[in-house]
Amino acid sequence: MLLEFNDDRPIFVQIAEGVEDAILSGAFPEESQIPSITEFSVSYKINPATALKGINILVDNNIVYKKRGLGMFVMEGAVEKLREKRRQEFYNNYICSLVAEAKRLQLTKEDINIMIERGFEK
Amino acid sequence: MNCIEINNVSKNYKDTCALNNVSLKIEKNKIYGLLGRNGAGKSTLLNVITNRVFADSGEVLIDGIPSVENDKVQQKVYLMSEVTLYPDKMKIKDTFRWSGEFYSGFDMEYAMAMAERFGLNVNKTVKSLSTGYTSIFKVIIALSVNTPYVLLDEPVLGLDANHRNLFYQVLLEKYSNSPSAIVISTHLIEEVSNVIEDIIIIKSGKIYKNESREELLSKGYTISGRATQIDAFIADKNVIGVDTLGGLKTAYILGTLNRNKIPEGIEVTKLDLQKLFIQLTNA
Numbered sequence: 255m256l257l258e259f260n261d262d263r264p265i266f267v268q269i270a271e272g273v274e275d276a277i278l279s280g281a282f283p284e285e286s287q288i289p290s291i292t293e294f295s296v297s298y299k300i301n302p303a304t305a306l307k308g309i310n311i312l313v314d315n316n317i318v319y320k321k322r323g324l325g326m327f328v329m330e331g332a333v334e335k336l337r338e339k340r341r342q343e344f345y346n347n348y349i350c351s352l353v354a355e356a357k358r359l360q361l362t363k364e365d366i367n368i369m370i371e372r373g374f375e376k
Numbered sequence: 377m378n379c380i381e382i383n384n385v386s387k388n389y390k391d392t393c394a395l396n397n398v399s400l401k402i403e404k405n406k407i408y409g410l411l412g413r414n415g416a417g418k419s420t421l422l423n424v425i426t427n428r429v430f431a432d433s434g435e436v437l438i439d440g441i442p443s444v445e446n447d448k449v450q451q452k453v454y455l456m457s458e459v460t461l462y463p464d465k466m467k468i469k470d471t472f473r474w475s476g477e478f479y480s481g482f483d484m485e486y487a488m489a490m491a492e493r494f495g496l497n498v499n500k501t502v503k504s505l506s507t508g509y510t511s512i513f514k515v516i517i518a519l520s521v522n523t524p525y526v527l528l529d530e531p532v533l534g535l536d537a538n539h540r541n542l543f544y545q546v547l548l549e550k551y552s553n554s555p556s557a558i559v560i561s562t563h564l565i566e567e568v569s570n571v572i573e574d575i576i577i578i579k580s581g582k583i584y585k586n587e588s589r590e591e592l593l594s595k596g597y598t599i600s601g602r603a604t605q606i607d608a609f610i611a612d613k614n615v616i617g618v619d620t621l622g623g624l625k626t627a628y629i630l631g632t633l634n635r636n637k638i639p640e641g642i643e644v645t646k647l648d649l650q651k652l653f654i655q656l657t658n659a
Contacts, residue, residue, distance in 0.1 A: 262645055262646045264590065265570060291552070292548075292549065292552035292553070295548045295552055296545050296548045296549050296552070297545075298570075299541070299544045299545065299548065299570060299571060300548075300570040300571065301407060301548075301570065301571055301572060301573045302548065302551065302552050303573055304570065304573075
């Protein structure tokens, strides 16, 4: 899990998203343990309160859960849940900005469609 | 009760006012960043807390007890200051031993393990250490005394990038395992920005800002774009500073941004602590 903290969102959001990415990629499989708050804090050099806030987002969304005295684990079914969430966000996060940039560059819908075809062929 | 309380403290040196009616609370189990320009009063404040400098007026309470000339409450606070208070010819391992005589919570095993991690030769004398290793040896003692309050005045002075990295890691490890109140006074704002929870900005002897980092940073934003466009946009806003580069302009603004009202072509980014600090403390 590599985080750069160079984008505009708060760090705790980026921590939560970084863990989500790692779950989606299979780096943290379902029912496996994720790093502790201390480990996140020390390796990313962030205040433990910030790391905790990030992980708590995932706990609230039932992506990870706490096992008392053991640590935090990825919930069964988390991958499918995250995939569904990301699919719903896809339009807002990618399509809207893609269309906006395309308009700035005076690219037509057809131009974009051709590029998408090309992207899938790779 | 469990905090350091600084009430209306003032301190003058001849005709310079180092602290001007400063009031502040340092609570347990939090990491603070004490930021200020050279001569702003950071070190004086830390020295007043630890009874090394006497305030002209006001008081400091440690866990509710006045701190002046009170060894018992001073045992709860450790200040790593810019001055080295150990004899020049003393070996590092002996400075560790002596620290244990003064602070009953001193953890010798931890100190030796840290010396090893930082590559500090404990058989060397205090005088023979480079600037960087002098900081390291003082930091190690500060993290080994296990006092409820640890004040670090310029802990990374002279440390190379690798050692600074290691310092932040070691600090967070220590803090996670046994929380204490830690105050870090530093000029390397960017590096410490994510480590600290609360920010204290001191300017010309006065507390200028004292709030959580997240809150402070969420109170402002940066916009950049064509100068004419920016000028129009910022006309009715609380602008704390601007940078111009040719026809491009960047403005630093305090206040909430209405995302629906951003004209096309203007780019909005968040404030980072260092930029905010520079804008706030510029003359």
